[in-house]
Amino acid sequence: MSDKASKDDRIAETPFGKRRVKPRACIVESKHHVRSLLSETLEEQGFIPHACATLDDLDASLRSDFPDLIVISFSMNGLPVTDILNLLAVRVFAGLVLLIGPSDAPAVRAAQELGEKLALDLLPMLSTPFSDRDLHACVAAMVPAEPPPPPVDVAEALGAGWLELWYQPKVDTRSLALGGAEALIRMRHPSWGIVPPAYFIPDKDDPNFRALSHFVIGRVFQDWRYLVAKSGSIHISINLPLAFFTDANAVDDLRLQFPDHPAFDGLTVEVDSSEVVKNLPLAVEAAHRLRFHNIGFSIDDVGTEWPALAALNEFPFSEIKLDRQFVDGSSSARLKRSVCSQIVDVAKRHGVKTVAEGVETRDDFLAMHGIGVDFIQGFLFGKPMTTRKFARNSRQPPAFVPVA
Numbered sequence: 001m002s003d004k005a006s007k008d009d010r011i012a013e014t015p016f017g018k019r020r021v022k023p024r025a026c027i028v029e030s031k032h033h034v035r036s037l038l039s040e041t042l043e044e045q046g047f048i049p050h051a052c053a054t055l056d057d058l059d060a061s062l063r064s065d066f067p068d069l070i071v072i073s074f075s076m077n078g079l080p081v082t083d084i085l086n087l088l089a090v091r092v093f094a095g096l097v098l099l100i101g102p103s104d105a106p107a108v109r110a111a112q113e114l115g116e117k118l119a120l121d122l123l124p125m126l127s128t129p130f131s132d133r134d135l136h137a138c139v140a141a142m143v144p145a146e147p148p149p150p151p152v153d154v155a156e157a158l159g160a161g162w163l164e165l166w167y168q169p170k171v172d173t174r175s176l177a178l179g180g181a182e183a184l185i186r187m188r189h190p191s192w193g194i195v196p197p198a199y200f201i202p203d204k205d206d207p208n209f210r211a212l213s214h215f216v217i218g219r220v221f222q223d224w225r226y227l228v229a230k231s232g233s234i235h236i237s238i239n240l241p242l243a244f245f246t247d248a249n250a251v252d253d254l255r256l257q258f259p260d261h262p263a264f265d266g267l268t269v270e271v272d273s274s275e276v277v278k279n280l281p282l283a284v285e286a287a288h289r290l291r292f293h294n295i296g297f298s299i300d301d302v303g304t305e306w307p308a309l310a311a312l313n314e315f316p317f318s319e320i321k322l323d324r325q326f327v328d329g330s331s332s333a334r335l336k337r338s339v340c341s342q343i344v345d346v347a348k349r350h351g352v353k354t355v356a357e358g359v360e361t362r363d364d365f366l367a368m369h370g371i372g373v374d375f376i377q378g379f380l381f382g383k384p385m386t387t388r389k390f391a392r393n394s395r396q397p398p399a400f401v402p403v404a
Contacts, residue, residue, distance in 0.1 A: 022046055022047060022048050022143065022191075022192055022193040023046075023047055023048070023068040023069060023142045023143060024047065024048045024049075024050065024065060024066065024067045024068050024069070025042045025047040025048070025049045025050070025067060025068065025069040025070075025071055025139075026049075026050050026051075026052055026058065026061050026062075026065065026067035026069070026070050026071065027039055027042070027049060027050070027051045027052065027071045027073070028052045028058050028070060028071065028072050028073070028079060028084055029051065029052075029053070029071075029072075029073045029075065029079070030053055030054070030075070030079050031075055032053070034073055034075060035051040035053065036051075036388075038051075038071060038073060038100075039051050040385075040386060040388075040389050041132060041135055042071070042135070042139075043193065043194055044132070044194075044383070044385075045132075045135060045136055045139060045140075045143060046143035046193065046194075047069070047139070047142075047143065047193065048190075048191075048192075048193040050065055050067065054079070055079065055083055055084065055087060058070075058084065058087060059087060059091070062087075062088075062091045062093060063091075067095060068095045068096065068142060069095055069096050069097075069098060069139065069142060070084075070088060070093065070095060070096070070097045070098070071098045071100065072084055072085075072097065072098070072099050072100065072111070073100045073101065074099070074100065074101030074102070074105065074107060074108055074111070074128075081099075081107065081111045082111070082114060085097075085111065085114050085115050085118055085120065086118070088118070088120055089118040089119070089120065093120065094121075095121070096121050096122075096123050096142070097115060097120050097121060097122050097123065098122075098123045098125075098126060098138060098139070099111055099112060099115070099122065099123075099125045099126070100125070100126045100128060100130070101125070101127070101128055102127065102128055103125065103127040108125065112125060123138055123139070124138065126138050153200070153202075153208070154200055154201075154202050154206075154208040154211070154212055155208050155211070157187050157189075157200065158208070158211060158212070158215060162187050162188050162189055162190075163185060163186070163187055163188075163212075163215060163219075164185075164186055164187075164188060164219070164386070164387075165183040165184065165185055165186070165216065165219050165220060165223055165387065166183070166184050166185075166186050166384040166385055166386055166387075166390075167181040167182065167183055167184070167223075167236070167384065167385060167386075167387060167390040168181060168182050168184060168377060168382060168383065168384040168385070169181055169377070169381055169382040169390070169393075169394070170182060170237075170355060170375045170376070170377045171375060171376045171377070171381045171382075172374070172375060172376075173356075173365075173368065173369050173373055173374055173375060173376050174369075178234070178394055179235070179375050180234065180235040180236065180237060180268070180375070181234055181235075181236050181237070181390065182236075182237045182238075182239075182270070182377065183216065183219075183220050183223070183236055183237065183238045183239070184197070184239070184384045185197050185201075185212070185216060185239075186384075187199075187200055209241060209243070210244065213240050213241065213244050216238050216239070216240070217238065217240075217253075217254060217257060218257065220236055220238050220267075221257050221258070221259050223236075223387045224236055224259055224264070225259055225261070226387055226391065227387065227390070227391050227394075228259075228261065228263050228264075230391040230392075230395075231391045231392075231394045231395045232263075232394075233263035233264070233265065234394065235265055235266070235267075235268065236267060236268070237267070237268040237269070237270050237298060238267065238268075238269060238270065239269075239270045239271075239272075239300070240269050240270070240271060241271070241272075241275065242271050242272075242275040242276065242279060242282060242283060242286070243275075245282060245285075245286035245289075246282065251286070251289045251290055251293060251295070254267075254269075254293075254295065255293045255295070265294070266293075266294035266295055266296065267294075267295050267296070268295070268296040268297075268298050268318065268319060269290060269295060269296070269297055269298065270298040270299075270300040270319075270321065271283065271297065271298070271299065271300060272300050272301055273299050273300060273301050273302045273303070273305045273309075273323075274301070274305065276299050276305075276309075277305045277308045277309070280308070280312070283297070283299075283317075284312075284314065284316060287316035287317050287318075288316045291316060291318065296317075296318030296319060297316065297317045297318055297319075298317065298318060298319035298320070298321060298355075299317055299319070299320050299321065300321045301321060301323040301324075301357070302320050302321060302322060302323055302343055303322075303323035303325060303326050303339065303343075304339075306339070306342060306343045306346060309346055310342075310346045315350035315352065317350075317352055318352055318353065319347075319352055319353045319354070319355060320343060320346070320347045320352060320353075320354050320355070321354070321355040321356075321357055321377075322340050322343055322344075322354065322355065322356045322357060322368075322373065323357065324357040324358025324378075325358075326339045326340050327340060327356045327357060327358045327359060327364060327368065327378075328358045328359075328360065328364065329364065330364055330367045330368070331361070331363035331364045331366065331367040332363070337367055337371065340356070340367075340368070340371055340373070341371045344371050344372050344373060348372070353374045353375065354372075354373045354374050354375070355373070355374065355375040355376070355377055356368040356373045356375070356376050356377065356378070357377050357378060358377075358378050359376045359377065359378030359379075359380045359381070360378050360379045360380050361380065362380065364378075364380075365380055
């Protein structure tokens with residue numbers, strides 16, 4: 001058995017993939033921007049990251065945070081890697097160590113040899129430059145496949161300040177320019193890491209749902225001010241339950257929180273199509289009220305509900321979003337493509353925009369482009385990301401996907 005094979009076996013036998021708490025990663029790097037980038041990337045991979053800028057920070061982390069993974073990034077004028085490895089050996093670190101650097105650099109090879117000599121458990125080295133997929137391949141065995149529901153409720157999360165908004169880009173189908181972003185709620189739990197909303201969003205009848213909606217409204221305008229300062233104006237969509245608009249003061253309360261900034265061009269509110277179809281009178285009335293304040297009403301996740309929308313005589317809505325279950329694989333499934341096409345026809349008849357959700361492949365992008373969808377949202381162009389990362393990425397030119 002080769003050394004690499006035996007190492008992979010040891011990783012597979014570790015409890016990381018079976019336990020119910022996300023693993024902790026400590027990034028040891030003196031440069032702030034490198035620490036931030038690695039922290040964000042590992043967080044997206046399912047870790048709870050912590051960054052150490054000095055050897056004292058690392059020593060404290062080993063004593064209190066008990067990391068499962070130590071990530072050591074090689075950079076010019078950075079921390080001495082020999083000192084880092086020796087400290088890990090002195091503290092009898094039992095987790096895994098990942099070295100990141102140019103594979104042909106003598107210092108990297110020397111560090112690998114020293115790590116093996118000190119009996120540290122080294123992962124295969126990650127060569128720079130690397131992609132998210134490369135990093136995932138190195139550490140995937142450490143992360144549970146599915147995060148279990150955290151032992152917290154929304155009220156506790158709101159009180160503890162664990163909730164935040166992440167942003168996913170919406171890209172113009174024709175120009176491939178950034179056309180907006182959808183705000184998506186996430187929980188940053190101290191023991192569970194980043195938790196997706198499926199594990200903590202309360203039922204619509206839960207009294208915490210309104211408090212959660214008010215949090216989203218307050219945070220999105222706070223984030224918008226940050227984004228406009230860092231990367232320019234951006235049109236943002238938020239998700240709210242239709243029941244939010246049963247309150248006669250809901251629209252005024254929303255409008256009063258608008259940023260007092262010349263670049264602010266309004267907001268879009270997304271409501272799930274199943275809620276809209278169940279209470280069309282309320283949805284139509286809310287959409288009418290919203291548009292007087294430059295707030296668009298978007299019908300989210302439209303799929304089999306489209307005939308009910310097609311039958312409406314008045315259509316005060318601003319946008320229809322195609323359900324990802326019909327978008328995903330539409331390039332090779334004629335029935336899915338037909339449903340998407342009929343939804344687009346309804347939107348065009350009423351002069352409203354369309355967004356295809358869940359676009360992950362070039363072929364599905366081309367299918368949506370072919371039927372005339374206005375905007376694309378999906379992993380092909382970007383995953384949901386933190387406000388800081390979104391601001392940084394939005395300053396870069398969009399990735400080009402050829403349509404011919």
